[in-house]
Amino acid sequence: ALENNIPVEQISFSSDGQGSIPIFNENKEPRVFTLGSCTSLLTEVRDVVKKEKIPFEVALRVITQNPAKLFQLTGKGELTKGFDADIVLLDKNLSITTVLVKGNFLIDQRKIIFPLEL
Known part of the structure; x- marks a missing residue:
């Protein structure tokens, strides 16, 4: 395109x-x-x-x-004040290292965080 x-x-x-x-x-x-x-x-x-x-x-x-x-x-699609803090961090190889949903860690440095509370 x-x-x-x-x-x-x-x-x-x-x-x-x-x-x-x-x-x-x-x-x-x-x-x-x-x-x-x-x-x-x-x-x-x-x-x-x-x-x-x-x-x-x-x-x-x-x-x-x-x-x-x-x-x-x-509230989606941008890292902007007031938007949901849904964030995926990648390493230099574009592999996922960290995932946050509404500002809460679900994965931190490739480790799943429990309990999952959203």
Whole structure:
């Protein structure tokens, strides 16, 4: 899309967040349903940054700010005062190290935090 001069503000990635994925037989009939991966968006961001050489901040925007604006998700999509503190921290290899939801640690330095209270 970027190579076709579509503004980055009009691009977004989405996922079904573990939605079902059909596997079809040779007659194109669904036979098995599997779960999508929770990491599919991160995998796409990692791929476009590393393989396509898209700047990280551009790749990040298409899974954060752009969908939040498109779906009018108030308080989402940006690290801004008054917004939900839903944050994912990545290492230099773009692997998850820390996850916060509404400011609460769910994962801290790759360790799951219990009890999970939101």
